[in-house]
Amino acid sequence: MIQRFLPLIVTMMVLVVGFLLCAAQFPNFASWRVVGNLLTDNAFVGIAAAGMTFVILSGGIDLSVGAVIGFTTVLLAVLIEQVGLHPAVAFAVALAVGTGFGAAMGAVIHWFQMPPFIVTLAGMFIARGVSFVLTTDSIPINHPLYSDLNDVAWRFAAGGRLSLPAMLMLGVFALSMLLAHWTRFGANIYALGGNRHSAELMGVPVARTTVAVYALSGLLAGLAGIVFSLYTGAGYSLAATGVELDTITAVVIGGTQLTGGYGLVLGTFGGVLIQGLIQTYITFDGTMSSWWTKIAIGVLLFVFILLQKGLLAVWSDRGGEPAEA
Amino acid sequence: MTNPHAPPLLAIRGLSKAFLGVQALDGVDFTLRHGEIHALLGENGAGKSTLIKTLTGVYQRDGGTIALNGAEIAPRSVEDAQRLNIGTVYQEVNLLPNLSVAENLFLGRQPMRFGLVDRAAMRRRARAILDGYGLSIDVAAPLQRFSVATQQIVAIARAVDMSAKVLILDEPTASLDAQEVAVLFDVMRGLKARGIGIVFVTHFLDQVYAVCDRITVLRNGRLVGERRTAELPRLDLVAMMLGRELEAAAHRLAQPTQFDDSAPPLLRFQGVGKARSVAPFDLDIRPGEVVGLAGLLGSGRTETARLAFGVDRADSGTITVDGAPVALRGPREAIRLGFGYCPEDRKKEGIVGELSVRENIILALQARQGWLNPIPRRRQEEIADRFIRLLDIRTPDAERPIQLLSGGNQQKALLARWLATEPRFLILDEPTRGIDVGAHAEIIRLIERLCADGMALLVVSSELEEIVAYSRRVVVLRDRHHVAALSGEDVCVERIVAAIASESSPPVAEARP
Numbered sequence: 015m016i017q018r019f020l021p022l023i024v025t026m027m028v029l030v031v032g033f034l035l036c037a038a039q040f041p042n043f044a045s046w047r048v049v050g051n052l053l054t055d056n057a058f059v060g061i062a063a064a065g066m067t068f069v070i071l072s073g074g075i076d077l078s079v080g081a082v083i084g085f086t087t088v089l090l091a092v093l094i095e096q097v098g099l100h101p102a103v104a105f106a107v108a109l110a111v112g113t114g115f116g117a118a119m120g121a122v123i124h125w126f127q128m129p130p131f132i133v134t135l136a137g138m139f140i141a142r143g144v145s146f147v148l149t150t151d152s153i154p155i156n157h158p159l160y161s162d163l164n165d166v167a168w169r170f171a172a173g174g175r176l177s178l179p180a181m182l183m184l185g186v187f188a189l190s191m192l193l194a195h196w197t198r199f200g201a202n203i204y205a206l207g208g209n210r211h212s213a214e215l216m217g218v219p220v221a222r223t224t225v226a227v228y229a230l231s232g233l234l235a236g237l238a239g240i241v242f243s244l245y246t247g248a249g250y251s252l253a254a255t256g257v258e259l260d261t262i263t264a265v266v267i268g269g270t271q272l273t274g275g276y277g278l279v280l281g282t283f284g285g286v287l288i289q290g291l292i293q294t295y296i297t298f299d300g301t302m303s304s305w306w307t308k309i310a311i312g313v314l315l316f317v318f319i320l321l322q323k324g325l326l327a328v329w330s331d332r333g334g335e336p337a338e339a
Numbered sequence: 340m341t342n343p344h345a346p347p348l349l350a351i352r353g354l355s356k357a358f359l360g361v362q363a364l365d366g367v368d369f370t371l372r373h374g375e376i377h378a379l380l381g382e383n384g385a386g387k388s389t390l391i392k393t394l395t396g397v398y399q400r401d402g403g404t405i406a407l408n409g410a411e412i413a414p415r416s417v418e419d420a421q422r423l424n425i426g427t428v429y430q431e432v433n434l435l436p437n438l439s440v441a442e443n444l445f446l447g448r449q450p451m452r453f454g455l456v457d458r459a460a461m462r463r464r465a466r467a468i469l470d471g472y473g474l475s476i477d478v479a480a481p482l483q484r485f486s487v488a489t490q491q492i493v494a495i496a497r498a499v500d501m502s503a504k505v506l507i508l509d510e511p512t513a514s515l516d517a518q519e520v521a522v523l524f525d526v527m528r529g530l531k532a533r534g535i536g537i538v539f540v541t542h543f544l545d546q547v548y549a550v551c552d553r554i555t556v557l558r559n560g561r562l563v564g565e566r567r568t569a570e571l572p573r574l575d576l577v578a579m580m581l582g583r584e585l586e587a588a589a590h591r592l593a594q595p596t597q598f599d600d601s602a603p604p605l606l607r608f609q610g611v612g613k614a615r616s617v618a619p620f621d622l623d624i625r626p627g628e629v630v631g632l633a634g635l636l637g638s639g640r641t642e643t644a645r646l647a648f649g650v651d652r653a654d655s656g657t658i659t660v661d662g663a664p665v666a667l668r669g670p671r672e673a674i675r676l677g678f679g680y681c682p683e684d685r686k687k688e689g690i691v692g693e694l695s696v697r698e699n700i701i702l703a704l705q706a707r708q709g710w711l712n713p714i715p716r717r718r719q720e721e722i723a724d725r726f727i728r729l730l731d732i733r734t735p736d737a738e739r740p741i742q743l744l745s746g747g748n749q750q751k752a753l754l755a756r757w758l759a760t761e762p763r764f765l766i767l768d769e770p771t772r773g774i775d776v777g778a779h780a781e782i783i784r785l786i787e788r789l790c791a792d793g794m795a796l797l798v799v800s801s802e803l804e805e806i807v808a809y810s811r812r813v814v815v816l817r818d819r820h821h822v823a824a825l826s827g828e829d830v831c832v833e834r835i836v837a838a839i840a841s842e843s844s845p846p847v848a849e850a851r852p
Contacts, residue, residue, distance in 0.1 A: 192455070201446055216433070
């Protein structure tokens with residue numbers, strides 16, 4: 015049992031030790047305000063990363079999430095400011111478009127037997143391209159609901175606040191864990207990532223599961239787009255460039271294997287927070303170039319992949335042991 | 340079961356299936372009764388796997404009927420067959436190594452509570468099911484932690500628990516050791532007592548006689564016959580499988596020329612073996628000698644060849660070349676020692692399809708020289724042209740990609756690859772498989788010429804007449820043991836068949852000189 019949770023334990027230890035190191039260096043670090051901001055600032059990446067976790071667990075990849083987030087912010091800005099729709103309606107449209115876009119990519123991947131890398135790469139260009147067609151400018155969103163929503167927060171007694179985006183992210187992770195470990199759909203995703211052919215022979219609805227996984231990733235990318243638009247109060251076609259790579263990084267640092275079949279949703283949550291922590295540290299330091307974030311994350315990613323390789327080697331050695339029968 | 344007039348569990352009548360004009364199954368009958376273990380036997384291309392795939396809905400039949408308990412069925416997919424209570428367990432376990440044992444047992448039919456999977460109930464029920472098979476393992480652990488034997492039993496448990504009445508076991512014992520096989524047989528007998536009909540496909544005759552009630556033999560897509568195991572002597576069974584009327588069997592075609600038996604062996608294997616592959620064996624091979632390896636499919640012929648070339652590493656015994664012990668760590672080492680190996684599956688293990696005939700021919704020679712020391716282009720062309728002429732490889736020129744050549748010519752190019760290295764010891768695995776009659780005769784002539792030149796040869800072949808024709812000695816394998824070594828007058832088809840069919844006994848090691 016410990017084997018399954020070992021990558022998660024390592025991720026969480028890195029998070030806790032990292033936080034303690036930061037707190038040791040900066041006295042103000044260990045505060046609810048910092049924790050609240052950490053959750054808020056990384057909410058959109060976290061929501062998209064939850065969707066990416068399912069895609070990677072199923073043995074796929076979704077390179078379109080960053081572009082879908084950017085597209086969603088532009089779509090919302092256009093619908094609210096230019097078309098005049100109420101934000102609630104615009105949100106519903108954005109979620110539907112994101113889900114439909116993901117489902118379409120999943121359908122192409124399954125029925126045309128195309129590699130997910132290529133299909134979602136094409137999806138990335140299409141989503142990014144369409145947002146440029148809609149507008150090349152950054153459109154501010156001035157609807158009163160936006161400022162109302164940004165005021166929604168649960169305030170900690172000791173200062174700091176849990177904003178709506180942060181709450182949304184925590185909710186998404188809670189539901190994702192339920193979906194992954196306590197539903198047949200979740201088991202089917204792990205089955206698909208383990209061995210597609212065997213899963214098919216065991217009666218897993220491969221087509222339905224594949225489409226649903228990419229639809230779910232599209233839905234969550236749409237939700238991340240809504241959160242991003244709340245966070246920035248604007249729609250911009252260059253928004254969230256490269257976020258797909260941040261989400262993949264979070265998934266891998268969280269202990270999920272890129273080949274699919276192994277990993278836990280909670281690990282991704284840890285992966286998102288570790289990335290956020292490094293960013294926050296550099297902000298606190300004030301003198302370091304923000305590119306150090308990338309270097310630190312790169313090193314961390316490398317270490318985690320090596321760790322996974324090591325664990326996998328240990329596990330496969332056990333495979334040869336005689337039965338305990 | 341009790342009523343003799345009740346329809347059999349499964350009745351297949353006149354089943355036919357063709358692929359691209361090749362008749363894989365031709366009017367085959369097969370009957371499985373309740374509570375019976377029924378062996379389905381046959382050599383390569385007999386139609387066993389086509390029959391099973393038709394039964395499990397992978398293929399659609401062209402003609403004939405399949406009746407389950409008297410009602411006609413037509414499974415259109417694997418799930419369809421599962422719904423009809425036909426479960427299949429394959430040699431390579433088709434379960435999910437990354438999921439837990441319990442999840443593997445219940446995937447797609449997990450117990451639910453309040454709309455969510457009830458994981459505690461799933462584990463509880465998984466433990467209860469596996470207890471029934473005498474397996475007490477941690478059902479929450481990932482399946483990959485367990486041995487293949489345990490995985491097989493989990494696969495069987497899943498199939499049976501999904502209310503299988505017909506259980507097809509397709510070579511389930513191929514990668515198990517003796518103790519694991521015994522456990523599996525206990526499970527099979529337990530299921531038989533519950534009235535489940537089991538179709539058992541295997542290459543091991545001892546296992547057939549150990550657990551099976553009846554035997555159906557197929558050959559070349561046709562039914563040879565169905566017999567009760569107790570009433571079928573082994574010799575008759577082997578004759579049924581190989582399709583030879585023993586009295587009419589061919590004798591040796593050509594007697595090899597005088598041979599010096601006192602010559603020191605070029606190669607000496609002593610107690611060489613590998614667990615789960617082939618039991619330890621002794622074998623001496625002298626220069627100029629052709630040793631044939633005979634046996635049924637899966638008897639350990641190819642495994643022996645792979646050990647001799649270092650493709651697989653032996654885990655016991657010593658190998659001596661020219662009186663000096665060697666550690667055969669891999670094919671590179673073998674090539675350095677002057678060995679050559681033409682594998683059975685030339686598409687997968689031999690030719691490099693996109694490379695030209697010339698590049699394929701010089702591959703082994705270049706590998707021996709090391710890639711830092713390239714063979715000059717002109718020298719390459721000389722070598723390629725010489726072998727194309729010598730072996731009569733039909734190709735417009737040496738630069739043609741080898742995949743465009745016919746099977747026989749590919750085989751000859753592969754042979755040329757090893758001949759170019761001027762080996763002292765050459766291993767040929769099924770050198771005449773899948774090639775036309777003309778090329779067949781040429782390759783046999785070539786084998787005779789090679790050993791006349793003092794090269795030692797180890798040849799694996801399913802064609803007994805062919806082995807008899809060129810071998811000075813024949814080693815017979817059965818169930819991964821070297822069971823007999825025939826030489827002189829004993830090298831004939833009857834003796835080989837008799838050795839294959841012989842009762843299980845402690846493996847007979849080759850008499851040491």
